[in-house]
Amino acid sequence: MKRTKTAQEKILHRYQIARGHLTKVIDMIKSDEYCLDIVHQSIAVQAALREADRKILENHLKTCTADSIKKGKGDEAITEIMGVLKKM
Numbered sequence: 001m002k003r004t005k006t007a008q009e010k011i012l013h014r015y016q017i018a019r020g021h022l023t024k025v026i027d028m029i030k031s032d033e034y035c036l037d038i039v040h041q042s043i044a045v046q047a048a049l050r051e052a053d054r055k056i057l058e059n060h061l062k063t064c065t066a067d068s069i070k071k072g073k074g075d076e077a078i079t080e081i082m083g084v085l086k087k088m
Contacts, residue, residue, distance in 0.1 A: 002063040007055065014052035021045040053088065057081075 003011070021044040028038045061081070068077035 002067075003059055007059045011052055011055045011059070014048055014055060018045050018048035018052065021048055057084070 021041055025038060025041045025045060028041060065077045065081060068074060
């Protein structure tokens with residue numbers, strides 16, 4: 001995958017945030033904390049993961065997809081992207 005140093009740092013930062021939130025969820029469950037507080041923290045994990053996905057997808061569009069289009073493989077690239085978007 002082609003990533004600039006800045007893009008890679010942003011993506012990694014998002015995953016580190018998600019990991020921190022997930023660690024907190026696990027600790028909260030072990031500590032038998034209030035259910036809705038755990039859910040709120042879990043929502044934070046999911047939001048951090050979604051943001052990481054967006055950053056990866058943005059990078060992919062700017063690099064890999066753009067390269068595919070330049071090489072005449074635009075339809076394949078679009079099909080690939082649409083497959084991912086259906087899962088989001």
